Amino acid sequence: LKNLGIIGMIASPTPGKDGDAAQISPETAKAIEDRIAGFSTGRGRGRTLVLSDPLTITNPSVSPEKVHVREMRMTPEERICAIFRIPPVVIGLGAGLDKSTYNNLRESQRMAIDNCNSPMWSRIQKMLTARLLPLCGGKKGERVEFNMSAVKYLQEDENAMHDRARKNFKDGVWTRAEARIATGKNAATEDEIYFTDIENQRALAAISAPINVKSMDRAELFRMLDEDADFN
Secondary structure, three states: OOOOOOOOOOEEEOOOOOOEEEOOOOHHHHHHHHHHHHHHHHHOOOOOOOOOOOOOEEEEHHHHHHOOHHHHHHHHHHHHHHHHHOHHHHOOOOOHHOOOOOOOOOHHHHHHHHHHHHHHHHHHHOOOOHHHHHHOOOOOOOOOOOOHHHHHHHOOOOOOOOOOOHHHHOOOOOHHHHHHHOOOOOOOHHHOHHHHHHHHHHHHHHHHHHHHHHHHHHHHHHHHHHHHHHHH
């Protein structure tokens, strides 16, 4: 930006009322040029410039806003992130902040782990298994693995996990015990039951309830008849 490649400003005679602009001799033009340069650069910059001749000053230079400096900076950011397979929004670079929301930030963080961290962890695991484990007395079939339980973005979303467990239980894919275990809860023996079994129990209870009432009414009727017979 130090050398824009274009002239800094243009000083041209201002047209008069008749529409004709005054002619400026080369000597006068040179003097005006030197005076404007003296008041806009070096030690004289910032001083007030007063011209005796009517001139129109035009500034054709390009400002940083016009050359889109921000977009120029984003290009190398995006290329560097592409090399490491990390979305720019994950590390807070400007290239990804314009369209950043909570949802796509979480997706980008998961993408960074899947595309960058996980392959790196896998290579380290294989190298430690092949070279370090035999030196530490490792047995055949053993291998080195990272404990990913503390990696937040590798864990299933809590809401999605409960929705999946609830759906599998209602669809008859899981028992209630399996659904409870999947959501991190303890399961008892009575939980070894499918949702269809519960529905069948409810249906049988609904059918047998009127029968029991009728049976009770009939028994009560017989008792009353017996009492009347004894009374007579």
